[in-house]
Every structure is written in structure tokens, then in C-alpha cells.
Amino acid sequence: MPVLSGSSGRELAHSLSKILGMKSIQIESRKFPDGEGYVRVPSDSFDEIRSESVILVSNTFPDSGIMRTILMLEAINDIRRGDLENYKNEGVQVAGDVGPGVFLAVPYYGYARQDKRFSPGETISARVISEILGRSCDGMVILDLHEPRVLESSSFPIHFVSSMPEIAQRLKEEVDPDFILSPDKGAIDRASEVASIGGWEFSYLEKTRIDAHTIEHQAKDLNVKGKVVAIVDDMISTGGTICRASDALRRQGATAVYAACTHGLFTGGALSRLANHVDGVYTTDSLKNPRAVVSSAPALARGLREMLD
Ligand code: R5P
Numbered sequence: 001m002p003v004l005s006g007s008s009g010r011e012l013a014h015s016l017s018k019i020l021g022m023k024s025i026q027i028e029s030r031k032f033p034d035g036e037g038y039v040r041v042p043s044d045s046f047d048e049i050r051s052e053s054v055i056l057v058s059n060t061f062p063d064s065g066i067m068r069t070i071l072m073l074e075a076i077n078d079i080r081r082g083d084l085e086n087y088k089n090e091g092v093q094v095a096g097d098v099g100p101g102v103f104l105a106v107p108y109y110g111y112a113r114q115d116k117r118f119s120p121g122e123t124i125s126a127r128v129i130s131e132i133l134g135r136s137c138d139g140m141v142i143l144d145l146h147e148p149r150v151l152e153s154s155s156f157p158i159h160f161v162s163s164m165p166e167i168a169q170r171l172k173e174e175v176d177p178d179f180i181l182s183p184d185k186g187a188i189d190r191a192s193e194v195a196s197i198g199g200w201e202f203s204y205l206e207k208t209r210i211d212a213h214t215i216e217h218q219a220k221d222l223n224v225k226g227k228v229v230a231i232v233d234d235m236i237s238t239g240g241t242i243c244r245a246s247d248a249l250r251r252q253g254a255t256a257v258y259a260a261c262t263h264g265l266f267t268g269g270a271l272s273r274l275a276n277h278v279d280g281v282y283t284t285d286s287l288k289n290p291r292a293v294v295s296s297a298p299a300l301a302r303g304l305r306e307m308l309d
Pocket of ligand 1: 183186212215233234235236237238239240241
């Protein structure tokens with residue numbers, strides 16, 4: 001079963017194919033001068049793509065990533081349907097339909113945070129994206145989705161996986177914290193999983209988001225005096241959540257504070273801001289960033305095996 005990937009996520013797809021013992025195939029992908037995307041599946045991989053099920057590794061981020069994912073899925077589907085007719089008349093033009101068998105592995109699922117209609121007139125963007133992708137694939141594996149419940153009633157199989165075991169392992173090797181903190185209620189399941197794998201103490205904060213850049217943490221007594229703490233979340237964007245949580249921890253006597261998450265977006269100078277508040281940052285490679293030191297391939301491999309079994 002080949003593992004295909006476009007321009008983003010190539011290294012991750014390669015690691016995934018090695019874990020699964022499958023071949024890795026690169027789809028040509030580039031941009032036209034006006035920014036529109038172009039993809040092309042190499043002709044010498046058509047036989048493999050038609051002879052067994054395939055996995056495509058692709059992020060739905062940034063917006064161009066959504067478009068690229070759709071184009072790659074459709075190019076793969078054309079090949080599997082035998083719809084090969086082309087203007088240059090190269091190769092076989094028509095072949096039989098080999099049926100379903102296209103699976104999408106999404107390391108970072110963009111638009112995950114619009115998981116509710118918070119105000120009238122909004123749409124539930126996380127669901128919109130899955131409905132579009134579901135038209136072109138037979139199943140999807142998503143890594144550490146912000147709120148899996150939003151996709152639970154999807155019309156096609158979606159499997160949710162987590163990198164928390166690998167994050168816990170990395171923290172054990174490099175930090176060996178005394179205490180794990182979830183910066184809000186939404187990250188409790190993830191952070192407490194890390195705490196229980198490492199055998200560390202655990203607590204959480206209550207966070208109120210004022211706007212995209214401003215958050216407030218409710219005061220809470222934490223037993224962190226003289227302790228090394230790791231804050232664990234699904235993603236870091238502006239870094240505001242982590243910086244405020246770190247300030248609360250230091251005020252209560254934590255001696256060192258680290259941050260760990262699956263998805264390191266690091267928007268608007270987040271890494272410099274974080275450098276003033278935490279002693280280190282660890283993320284997976286679901287998104288390319290300078291702190292991506294944990295491979296997300298093992299988690300995606302677990303999800304794909306479960307889905308395909
Ligand atoms: C929100 O609930 C998420 O789990 C993260 O806590 C949030 O997206 C982080 O954003 P920022 O880094 O901008 O505070």
C-alpha cells in the first residue's frame with residue numbers, strides 16, 4: 001500500500017511509510033505565479049495506485065493546503081477510476097475502475113477551532129472541511145484534533161489519534177517534570193494522559209478567552225512550589241495561553257516551566273514571546289517549526305493500522 005504526499009509533509013510521509021513497511025511516493029506539487037496550486041501524480045506510480053489501497057498524508061493548513069489536499073485526492077481518484085484521458089494523449093487513456101481504497105492521514109487539521117456556531121450566522125468550519133474531504137476519500141485519520149466531537153457524526157469513517165504517548169516519552173527523556181499542567185479545561189484529557197504515562201502530578205487551569213490575542217486564567221492554588229512543570233496543550237498559536245499559564249505557575253513558585261504540544265503554529269512572533277516565559281518548547285512535526293522534535297509518524301501509523309484493520 002503506497003503512502004503518497006505532496007510538497008508539505010514529505011519527510012513525515014517518508015517516516016510513516018517506513019513504520020508501516022510501505023513505499024513512499026511523492027506527488028509533484030507547486031504553485032502557479034498567481035498562487036493557484038498544481039499537482040501531478042507521477043505516471044510510473046499508476047500501477048501501484050491502482051493495484052492496492054493508498055494513503056495520502058496532507059495537512060488542511062494553510063488554506064492552500066486544503067486546496068492541495070483536494071486536488072491530490074481527486075488526481076488519485078481519477079487514476080483509480082481509470083479516468084486517464086489527457087490532452088497529450090500520453091499513456092493509457094481509459095482503464096477500469098478499481099473501486100474504493102483512498103485513505104487520508106491529516107497531521108494538522110486546520111479550521112479545527114471553529115467547532116461550534118459560537119454566534120448566529122457562523123458556520124461550523126471544522127465540519128465543512130471534513131464534508132468536502134469526505135467526498136474524495138474513504139476514510140480519514142486525524143492527529144490530535146482540537147475537539148473530536150465535532151466530527152463524530154460524519155458520514156464516512158474518521159479515526160482520531162494522539163501523539164501524547166510520544167510527547168510524554170520526550171518529556172521524560174529531556175525534562176522529567178514533577179508536574180503536568182493543562183492550561184484550560186479543553187486540554188485536560190491530553191495533559192492528564194501525559195501525566196499518567198510519566199507518573200507525574202497533574203492539575204489544570206480555567207481559561208477565559210477575551211479575544212484571539214487576550215486570555216485570562218482564573219486564580220487557582222497549584223502545588224508547584226519548587227517544582228519543574230510542563231504545560232501540555234493540543235496547539236500553540238500566539239503563545240498567549242502558555243505565557244499566561246507559565247506566569248501563574250512562576251507566581252506560585254515553580255522553578256522551571258516547559259511547554260509541549262502537538263501542533264506548533266507559532267504565529268506572530270510566538271516563539272520569541274515564549275522564550276521570555278518558558279524554559280523550553282516541544283512540539284511534534286505535524287507542522288514544520290524549529291521546535292518540532294517529536295515525530296508524529298508513530299501516532300498516525302497507529303491510527304491507520306486501526307482504521308485499515
Ligand atoms: C484552545 O483552546 C487551544 O487548545 C489552545 O490553547 C489555543 O489555541 C492556543 O492558542 P494561543 O497560543 O494563541 O493562546
